[in-house]
Amino acid sequence: MSIRVDEVSKRYSAYPALDGVTLEVREREFVALLGPSGSGKTTLLRIIAGLDFPDSGRILFGESDVTDQPAAQRGIGFVFQHYALFGHMTVERNIAFGLDILKRKARPPRDEIRARVADLLTLVQLDGYGPRYPSQLSGGQRQRVALARALARNPRILLLDEPFGALDAKVRRELRDALRSIHDAIGLTSIFVTHDHEEAFALADRVAILNQGSVEQFDAPARIAAAPGSDFVRSFLE
Numbered sequence: 060m061s062i063r064v065d066e067v068s069k070r071y072s073a074y075p076a077l078d079g080v081t082l083e084v085r086e087r088e089f090v091a092l093l094g095p096s097g098s099g100k101t102t103l104l105r106i107i108a109g110l111d112f113p114d115s116g117r118i119l120f121g122e123s124d125v126t127d128q129p130a131a132q133r134g135i136g137f138v139f140q141h142y143a144l145f146g147h148m149t150v151e152r153n154i155a156f157g158l159d160i161l162k163r164k165a166r167p168p169r170d171e172i173r174a175r176v177a178d179l180l181t182l183v184q185l186d187g188y189g190p191r192y193p194s195q196l197s198g199g200q201r202q203r204v205a206l207a208r209a210l211a212r213n214p215r216i217l218l219l220d221e222p223f224g225a226l227d228a229k230v231r232r233e234l235r236d237a238l239r240s241i242h243d244a245i246g247l248t249s250i251f252v253t254h255d256h257e258e259a260f261a262l263a264d265r266v267a268i269l270n271q272g273s274v275e276q277f278d279a280p281a282r283i284a285a286a287p288g289s290d291f292v293r294s295f296l297e
């Protein structure tokens with residue numbers, strides 16, 4: 060589903076965290092938000108998720124204005140670096156969590172949930188890991204579980220905030236490739252936050268470069284590399 064961010068502003072103190080941000084993400088597109096610490100990446104992602112609300116401007120999913128909707132109503136999946144798994148639940152229960160908590164009328168039957176969890180474990184290449192606990196997994200495996208959990212309710216939009224930040228370079232590359240294949244396979248529209256420009260350029264169809272709450276440039280990686288839109292972009296990519 061397409062996402063439109065329309066003139067969104069947000070301030071927490073004297074300085075704006077977002078200053079009139081406009082961005083259009085196409086259906087099935089993979090967009091990276093790239094920028095230095097404090098540039099507004101997390102703020103923008105939280106506002107798209109409905110975990111925070113703008114002072115002004117609008118958020119549209121497809122044709123519908125979701126600006127005032129809370130996260131639970133937006134039908135999105137998200138993976139945040141610090142949104143940890145539940146340590147007292149098995150991998151299976153962690154993945155099923157979003158389905159288990161639905162009211163009885165909306166909740167799929169038990170064997171349907173079990174089948175869905177099995178499919179998701181296959182998708183993130185963790186077949187057989189269902190009965191384990193998070194403490195028995197590597198960091199990369201935990202992030203795979205977090206990704207499966209985010210996909211459990213079959214969202215059309217996936218939002219990720221530095222999901223692989225704490226992992227070593229090799230595991231990071233593997234997960235990045237796995238994420239891109241999953242995105243393509245299930246036809247998601249994804250926004251991925253990172254401050255690592257190599258990661259952004261390797262993964263995304265288009266990259267939005269943020270600086271102090273504004274979008275400096277939004278274009279395909281090759282085009283940004285060939286023609287940096289400002290001195291800021293040029294020096295950030297060095």
Ligand SMILES: Nc1ncnc2c1ncn2[C@@H]1O[C@H](COP(=O)(O)OP(=O)(O)OP(=O)(O)O)[C@@H](O)[C@H]1O
Nearest residue numbers: 071072076094095096097098099100101102103254
């Ligand atoms: N809850 C908050 N209260 C006050 N200020 C905040 C809050 N959240 C963010 N800010 C401020 O808004 C600005 C943007 O922060 P944001 O977290 O969006 O940056 P970021 O690009 O995600 O940075 P990082 O790469 O370090 O995660 C910063 O100046 C930050 O201090």
Ligand SMILES: [Mg+2]
Nearest residue numbers: 100101102220
């Ligand atoms: Mg952040």
